Amino acid sequence: MPAELVVDDLVVRYGAVEAVHGISFVVHEGELVTLLGPSGCGKTTTLRCVAGLEAAAGGRVSLGSRVLSEGKTHVAPERRDINMVFQSYAIWPHMSVFNNVAYGLRIRGTGRDELRERVMNTLEMVDLAEFADRFGTELSGGQQQRVAVARAVVTQPQLLLFDEPLSNLDATLRERLRFEMVDLQKKIGTTSLYVTHDQAEAMAMSDHIVLMNAGRIEQVGTPEDIYERPVSRFAAEFIGTSNFLTGVVRSVQGERAEVAIGGQVLASASLTTQAADPKIGQTVTLFVRPENLALQPASSPASAENVWKATLTQVTYLGSRLECRATLTDHDLRLVARPTEDLHVGDEISLSCSAASLIVLSASSEPATESPDEDALLST
Amino acid sequence: MATTSINEEALPSIADPPGRLSELAARWRRPLVAIPLGVIAFLLVGPSILLMLFTAFRTGGLLDSNVTFTLDNLRLVYATPQFLHSLEDTLILAISSSLIATFIGSAFAWLVTRTNVPFARTLETFIIAPLFISPFVGAIAWQLLGSTKVGFIDAAVRAIFGGSGALVNIQSIPGIVWVMTIYYVPYGYLFVSGALRNMDPALEESSAMNGAGTLRTAMRITLPLARPAVLSALFFVFILAASEFAIPSVLSPSVAFQPLSMQVFTFSQTFPISYGGAAATGTMLFLMTVIGVTLYRRAVGNSARFVTVTARGYRSRRVPLGPWRWVGLIACVLYLTVAIVLPYLCLIYVSVTSFISPNVLTAHYSLTDLTTTLSSPLVHSAILNTLIVGVVAPSACVILGLGIAYVTQRMKVKGSAVLSYLATTPIAVPGIVFGTGIMLAYVVTPLYGTVWLIAIAFIAVYLPQTLRIAETGLAQVDKALEEASTMCGAGLGRTLAKVTMPLIKPSLLASWILVFIFSVREISAAVMLYGPDSAVLSVLTWDSLDQGDVEKAAILGLVQTVFMLVGILIARYVLRVKLASSQVGGRVS
Numbered sequence: 001m002p003a004e005l006v007v008d009d010l011v012v013r014y015g016a017v018e019a020v021h022g023i024s025f026v027v028h029e030g031e032l033v034t035l036l037g038p039s040g041c042g043k044t045t046t047l048r049c050v051a052g053l054e055a056a057a058g059g060r061v062s063l064g065s066r067v068l069s070e071g072k073t074h075v076a077p078e079r080r081d082i083n084m085v086f087q088s089y090a091i092w093p094h095m096s097v098f099n100n101v102a103y104g105l106r107i108r109g110t111g112r113d114e115l116r117e118r119v120m121n122t123l124e125m126v127d128l129a130e131f132a133d134r135f136g137t138e139l140s141g142g143q144q145q146r147v148a149v150a151r152a153v154v155t156q157p158q159l160l161l162f163d164e165p166l167s168n169l170d171a172t173l174r175e176r177l178r179f180e181m182v183d184l185q186k187k188i189g190t191t192s193l194y195v196t197h198d199q200a201e202a203m204a205m206s207d208h209i210v211l212m213n214a215g216r217i218e219q220v221g222t223p224e225d226i227y228e229r230p231v232s233r234f235a236a237e238f239i240g241t242s243n244f245l246t247g248v249v250r251s252v253q254g255e256r257a258e259v260a261i262g263g264q265v266l267a268s269a270s271l272t273t274q275a276a277d278p279k280i281g282q283t284v285t286l287f288v289r290p291e292n293l294a295l296q297p298a299s300s301p302a303s304a305e306n307v308w309k310a311t312l313t314q315v316t317y318l319g320s321r322l323e324c325r326a327t328l329t330d331h332d333l334r335l336v337a338r339p340t341e342d343l344h345v346g347d348e349i350s351l352s353c354s355a356a357s358l359i360v361l362s363a364s365s366e367p368a369t370e371s372p373d374e375d376a377l378l379s380t
Numbered sequence: 381m382a383t384t385s386i387n388e389e390a391l392p393s394i395a396d397p398p399g400r401l402s403e404l405a406a407r408w409r410r411p412l413v414a415i416p417l418g419v420i421a422f423l424l425v426g427p428s429i430l431l432m433l434f435t436a437f438r439t440g441g442l443l444d445s446n447v448t449f450t451l452d453n454l455r456l457v458y459a460t461p462q463f464l465h466s467l468e469d470t471l472i473l474a475i476s477s478s479l480i481a482t483f484i485g486s487a488f489a490w491l492v493t494r495t496n497v498p499f500a501r502t503l504e505t506f507i508i509a510p511l512f513i514s515p516f517v518g519a520i521a522w523q524l525l526g527s528t529k530v531g532f533i534d535a536a537v538r539a540i541f542g543g544s545g546a547l548v549n550i551q552s553i554p555g556i557v558w559v560m561t562i563y564y565v566p567y568g569y570l571f572v573s574g575a576l577r578n579m580d581p582a583l584e585e586s587s588a589m590n591g592a593g594t595l596r597t598a599m600r601i602t603l604p605l606a607r608p609a610v611l612s613a614l615f616f617v618f619i620l621a622a623s624e625f626a627i628p629s630v631l632s633p634s635v636a637f638q639p640l641s642m643q644v645f646t647f648s649q650t651f652p653i654s655y656g657g658a659a660a661t662g663t664m665l666f667l668m669t670v671i672g673v674t675l676y677r678r679a680v681g682n683s684a685r686f687v688t689v690t691a692r693g694y695r696s697r698r699v700p701l702g703p704w705r706w707v708g709l710i711a712c713v714l715y716l717t718v719a720i721v722l723p724y725l726c727l728i729y730v731s732v733t734s735f736i737s738p739n740v741l742t743a744h745y746s747l748t749d750l751t752t753t754l755s756s757p758l759v760h761s762a763i764l765n766t767l768i769v770g771v772v773a774p775s776a777c778v779i780l781g782l783g784i785a786y787v788t789q790r791m792k793v794k795g796s797a798v799l800s801y802l803a804t805t806p807i808a809v810p811g812i813v814f815g816t817g818i819m820l821a822y823v824v825t826p827l828y829g830t831v832w833l834i835a836i837a838f839i840a841v842y843l844p845q846t847l848r849i850a851e852t853g854l855a856q857v858d859k860a861l862e863e864a865s866t867m868c869g870a871g872l873g874r875t876l877a878k879v880t881m882p883l884i885k886p887s888l889l890a891s892w893i894l895v896f897i898f899s900v901r902e903i904s905a906a907v908m909l910y911g912p913d914s915a916v917l918s919v920l921t922w923d924s925l926d927q928g929d930v931e932k933a934a935i936l937g938l939v940q941t942v943f944m945l946v947g948i949l950i951a952r953y954v955l956r957v958k959l960a961s962s963q964v965g966g967r968v969s
Contacts, residue, residue, distance in 0.1 A: 053867075084863075087860070088858055103868050
């Protein structure tokens with residue numbers, strides 16, 4: 001039976017080192033939420049705390065209406081009704097595939113016939129029914145991974161945890177299993193928390209992404225939110241390719257700000273809800289994706305927003321597209337163009353981007369993470 | 381998928397918040413396991429070493445009520461010519477046998493792992509085999525073989541070539557070094573062959589690509605890379621040789637010859653008994669082994685720095701030896717002959733002839749000695765005692781070793797590193813010194829003179845072996861395998877029983893068998909502790925030898941060997957344990 005996971009102000013310490021600095025997020029019933037971030041950002045630590053394999057130094061973890069850890073309360077991991085898929089799969093080499101999967105059911109005292117039925121059903125679900133009598137060590141990496149998934153879901157836990165379960169597989173297999181796992185998760189509808197450092201995996205699988213950096217949450221949102229409207233330079237850089245421009249705020253009007261770039265070019269940019277209100281005269285960083293920078297024909301319509309003159313410094317032919325670099329004032333911009341365009345290094349070009357795709361990032365990442373806006377974090 | 385609900389009672393629900401009792405149990409579980417283990421480890425190791433040090437500084441007998449502090453014992457041992465001579469004897473034996481054994485072992489290692497010597501796999505078995513027999517029994521056999529004039533070798537030479545035939549004399553310092561070397565060669569082999577085998581052949585090949593020939597490559601690349609392993613072997617054998625008691629005692633050339641280990645024995649077992657003197661001599665021997673262990677640890681640390689292991693499955697290039705490869709083969713066969721074949725032929729021959737006759741053709745063959753010895757109640761009781769010790773010591777060692785390894789590695793109890801250090805301490809204490817310590821600690825208890833005290837001593841002495849094997853075994857079990865069990869809902873006990881134990885079973889079995897073999901053949905601690913009813917086979921052998929009954933000693937030596945052989949065969953063919961690899965870093969006393 002799926003349940004809602006609430007992590008509130010979780011703090012984890014290793015000795016004197018604080019690995020997780022009070023993070024909060026929610027995984028709604030049946031959702032798959034990804035903890036995404038570079039290695040060492042505290043995502044695996046957070047996951048292991050939810051599992052109960054690590055002790056929290058502060059904060060509260062609750063699942064459904066049960067408090068799993070808060071203050072001195074620490075429910076033992078085996079009593080949390082959570083199951084987990086490990087990075088190394090952790091398939092017990094001395095047991096057959098069947099016995100690996102049956103393990104959790106035996107602990108729960110499931111009867112013989114029912115046990116057999118549930119194990120075989122689960123193995124069929126992951127396409128491994130014919131391997132039931134094999135030993136884990138006789139399977140390929142992808143098959144071992146599926147055994148690990150079967151073993152985790154067969155107990156029908158309230159929450160499933162995934163600790164980088166695809167990171168040991170090659171790229172092709174990883175992509176295939178990614179979709180298989182999303183399918184499976186939707187089918188069984190178990191609330192899931194998934195840890196990865198692979199942005200493509202997080203984008204493809206998640207209902208929501210919790211982007212972490214250095215033990216703090218950088219941003220929470222749907223994959224689209226984070227890709228289109230990053231709140232910080234870190235968020236923008238970690239997912240996809242980004243261009244950054246530095247400028248000074250000239251005026252602010254509602255959701256729009258006028259920013260002077262390099263003292264000459266004037267740009268109209270959007271303020272996102274999570275960024276702090278910039279003041280006039282303040283230096284800010286602007287962000288735009290390469291695919292949102294459009295090449296303008298020589299006679300550009302005056303109506304287009306943000307039309308800039310730039311000089312091409314590099315043109316790379318990639319078959320499906322051209323990848324270009326151009327200089328605008330002191331900034332190096334990356335953009336993409338159709339392969340049929342006749343572009344050469346040294347060309348003067350006109351670029352345009354909509355005000356909606358040019359975003360003012362928070363001046364530093366501090367305001368967005370130190371006092372996370374609860375509503376924004378939990379936005380669905 | 382079946383939608384049957386899981387067993388709800390097994391899990392805490394909202395109405396039933398996690399009970400305070402289970403919470404308390406969880407919080408106290410670690411100390412509850414760690415503290416008893418700490419107490420046991422301390423009781424095993426602490427009192428004996430502390431009492432030995434304490435006794436070195438006091439006067440009078442063991443139960444003397446008006447003892448005083450004195451430096452006389454230490455002055456006697458550290459500053460009189462007689463005892464400095466003991467030190468000299470010990471150093472001569474230890475240094476020469478460790479140098480020669482390491483050299484021969486390294487040469488064998490190179491031969492087997494790096495050249496095209498024929499039957500390399502079989503040869504490896506030949507070279508390692510002497511590890512599993514008793515050096516004490518080997519020394520008895522060599523006394524029969526190599527005594528001047530009356531020994532089998534001299535007699536055979538006399539019979540074939542004539543002459544007076546005083547060709548060899550095993551009861552001499554070179555003779556003792558010879559026998560010690562024979563039984564230490566396998567250690568040199570294991571250390572160095574491990575290093576050579578793990579060496580990436582690309583290191584040698586790139587030397588060849590840079591224009592260096594075979595010899596230059598061997599001298600500039602292979603040897604320097606193997607040097608830390610060679611040094612580890614050297615210091616390791618030095619520790620063994622410095623503490624060796626059985627071989628020099630059996631082959632002692634004269635009463636004046638008293639290496640430190642024998643001196644400890646003389647002080648505590650012959651009149652006038654001086655425990656202070658034994659303890660003081662013990663401290664000197666202890667100091668030597670501590671220095672040896674320090675040097676050994678440093679060398680092992682260096683060899684870790686020199687790790688050259690890369691991907692497995694390299695087929696290392698072998699040096700073609702030409703006709704010399706047959707010389708290599710003969711050398712290995714010769715080694716097996718002097719280490720096992722000759723000694724055991726000799727022991728068997730002596731057991732089935734009624735009196736020692738050097739001529740195989742004219743000897744009087746009879747099984748009378750054999751049957752008489754085997755039907756003696758003393759021997760029956762010794763066999764029973766050996767069985768008790770041989771089951772109790774390894775079992776307790778394995779359980780304690782596993783417990784300590786689990787507490788330090790998995791539960792990470794605060795301060796548990798101390799526990800590991802404590803349990804490893806006996807590795808630096810020679811068996812005869814440890815035996816003295818245990819005797820001093822337990823002489824007033826009813827345990828003294830029983831077979832249980834011998835078992836306790838063996839548990840302490842061999843705990844480092846099982847601890848080390850359990851640590852390596854546990855380290856090889858991915859922690860996620862246990863965590864996966866927890867996440868499936870298993871408690872600590874179930875996880876241990878279903879996941880951890882089955883996975884480290886091979887290591888545990890190997891260490892059990894190893895300690896079984898050590899316990900059956902151990903002599904130096906047992907000889908300090910046995911009483912009238914608690915003699916084990918090795919001690920009974922020692923007694924027979926002491927009374928001049930060499931034939932009985934030979935028979936008892938064979939019985940001991942049968943014990944160990946049965947153990948090894950069961951391990952090898954029933955339990956499928958690989959023994960050789962777990963032997964390195966072990967200790968024999």
